[in-house]
Amino acid sequence: MSHQTVIVLDFGGQYNQLIARRVRECGVYCEVKSYKTPLEEIKAANPAGIIFTGGPNSVYLETSPRISREIFELGIPVLGICYGCQLMAYTLGGEVSTCVTSEYGKTETEYDKSSLLFGSISDMPEKAVSWMSHTDYVSKVPEGFRITAHTANCPAAAMENKEKKLYAVQFHPEVNHTQYGIKMIDSFLKNVCGCTGDWTMAGYAKTAINDIRAKVGDGKVLLALSGGVDSSVAAALLAKAVGSQLTCIFVDHGFMRKNEGDEVEAAFADWGINFVRVNAKEQFMSKLRGVSDPETKRKTIGEEFIRVFEREAKKIGVVDYLVQGTIYPDVIESGAGDAAVIKSHHNVGGLPDYVDFKEIIEPLRLLFKDEVRALGRELGLSDILVDRQPFPGPGLAIRIIGEITDEKLDILKDADFIFREEIAKAGLDKTVNQYFAVLTNNRSVGVMGDGRTYDYTLALRAVETSDFMTAEFSRIPYDVLAAASNRIVNEVKNINRVVYDITTKPPATIEWE
Missing domain, CATH: 3.30.300.10 (GMP Synthetase; Chain A, domain 3)
Structure with missing residues (x-):
């Protein structure tokens, strides 16, 4: 099943993931890519629209991120946000200057409701609050553009070239503090890009199940099940796809919350999969005897988890595929090339090298956490698992100060x-x-x-x-x-x-x- 796609080009903005999540919330599939992505690759994706993120740089400096003018000539609608707004103006012949008075936080903004971006929002007044965060501003819009919003200190808080489907806003519509901001994004997607909102978890589940079946065939699949949201949803998806060909190893180290181990086991009791629960509390406790330092606790528990998983996996024999619960923020945060690395995610780090698998399956790799939860509900997982709060791998062991x-x-x-x-x-x-x-x-x-x-x-x-x-x-x-x-x-x-x-x-x- 193919989806309409929007590409979010990241210029180092702190809200890049949030923009992508907002697009997904509007029912439109999107991917975050670096601003350095070759133009041919962008064209090959056949996007319905492109969104430029914000960023910390001043566009007029030689070292700042730039984009080819050609991207504005593809006929693909573009929405520039904050730095993306300034970049659009600068690239197309406008001017960007340092603000006399910088704007940060909630700012009263006056909108031109004749703009397609704002006019379709029926309950939106001509004056509303937007969230600003900038020290530069568009001091002169490019030829063919008109100003569609302003504030007391920002004469071009929004601009557009309707004919070329180019839109830009100096504020951040993706944050909750901008009134009607999400509706503005939805307006760009639906009214400018022509998106129909065909991205649903029901459709994703159906496509993912068929893809997994085609890949796995009659092979064996192994999943280390922690009881967390990601691994539980991955297990449910694989169970629907390959049933008894899947083995889930649930290592219960004894540091889960009251009744939690039993709840995890009960949740998968009727899924038709090979569910192996290893009650390993005594093994973990013996390794932690006399240990008080929190970092030592973490490392000891992490290493012992691998050892237990290793012993249990050996009993299965040759495994064709290994499943990871990697989700889309893991991919974005790990970065690539010159992209900022927020934190590296080594989801297979330390897994035993004897497990002979052809390939790693990452069925949640395209999803944000809220989408993973929605997928879990679609697959019939209980609220206990779907709504589970973030829980540290070492569990209660690091919520007990001192020796356990x-x-x-x-x-x-x-x-x-x-x-x-x-x-x-x-x-x-x-x-x-x-x-x-x-x-x-x-x-x-x-x-x-x-x-x-x-x-x-x-x-x-x-x-x-x-x-x-x-x-x-x-x-x-x-x-x-x-x-x-x-x-x-x-x-x-x-x-x-x-x-x-x-x-x-x-x-x-x-x-x-």
Whole structure:
């Protein structure tokens, strides 16, 4: 099944992934490519439209990213955003200058509703707030263009050449702070590019299943199943495609949340796949005896996971294909050539070299996280797995400060379960992005039943974030925190004090270790 495609050309903008996600949310498939992508490759993709991202450079400097003028002569609609707006103007003969007054943040903007970009948005007023972030501006639009929006300090907040289907905005329509911003992107896609919105997870599932069947034939497929969203959805997709030819090895290291191992196993009980659960808690605990340093914990757990996976995989015999849960942000963030590397993703790093596979299958490689969740629902996965919060590979082991013991694990599992239960009862589980408990190594004096106690302090952590690179602590109502605290100290032995972490990221990280 072929899809209409939009190409997002990245000029080093911090919102490149967000732009792509917004396009996908409008039902249009898109791919992020470097601005250095050869023009012939862009033409070969036959895109319905092209979007230029923002970027940190000044377009008039010799060292700044540029684009061939020819791209504007292909007859393909182009939308330039921020730096992309300035680049369009500069390349086509306009002028870009340093702002007398820079604009950052929410800015009142006046729009020309006769523009196709804005006029089709019926509920949009002529004045609305946009999100600005620039020190340069278009001081003279190119010949054939007209100004379609302005602010008090930016005379060309938007411009267009309707005849050539070239549009540009100085602000960022992809961020939530720009009122009607997503509708502007949708207007460009539907009204300018002529996209119909044919990108759906139902269609993707059907195509992916057929492609996997054609590739695998009667071969054997192996997947290391962590219980996380990506690997669970990949398993569900492969199960639909090849059934009993798939073996999922679920290594339960004993550091998952209360009942979580059983929930993962139950979720795949009726999928018709070979599901192998390895209860390896004692092996992991023996390796971690006496270990308190968090980095040592992580490395020890990671290495032991590979050793267990290695032993179990040997029992299967020759495997033709190995499945990874790589998703599209992994591909973008890993970068290529001169592209910025946010973080490298080595999804097969450390896998045993004895596994003889013809090829790696990455069925989620084209999808963003929210699309992976939507695909999971389409495939019939339970909400428990689809809505699972980000959970560190070492699990609760790095939410226990200091050495891990069976007693501490039991304490944390019970306390964390209560906190998550109270968050859900308050209806906050859909708005708080991550919430959990941490068992600190601090002990303090308390009074329970008229007697002295000297027990552990438990820390509660809840954050709200869109990208997990920065995060704000969640303003959970006091009555919810009080209910959780009261239950924890009364129902969980060896905790007599509960605290709430109100630190942002940065300077803190989301996890404690």
